[in-house]
Amino acid sequence: MSDNSAPAMDYAAHERTYEGFINFSKVGTISVLTIVLCLVLFAFGGTVAHVFGWLMLIAMMITAAIGAAIGEKGWIPPAGVFVLTGILAILTV
Structure with a gap:
């Protein structure tokens, strides 16, 4: 039989872990997509695209x-690099 001695669930810790x-x-996900764009720059671009590929990587x-350390809005800095990498890929390839 149960003696009801189990500790209650810590919902605050659960929410922090989930977030x-x-x-x-x-x-x-955004980092992997940026890596794919950098690979496109390396494969199909010239010298300028290679330089931009390394810089964006x-x-x-x-x-x-930085995004992992920020928390809830941490996806914004990698998203900016992703957009810039996409623009550079369109212009240099």
């Missing part, structure tokens, strides 16, 4: 770390 997982998923790593 962290969702933020990590957003930042990770480094910028993506920095903004992904």
Whole structure:
């Protein structure tokens, strides 16, 4: 039989964990899409596209770390790099 001695669920910790997982998923997805665009720059672009590809890859790593640390709105810095990489891919390929 149960003696009702189990601790109650910590809902605040559960919510923080869930929000962290969702933020990590957003930042990770945007980072992977940016990597794909950088690979397009490396494969189909010339020398200028290679330089932009490396710059955007480094910028993506920095903004992904910042986005993971920010929290709820952490997807915004990597999204900016993604948009800029897309524009550079359109212009240089």
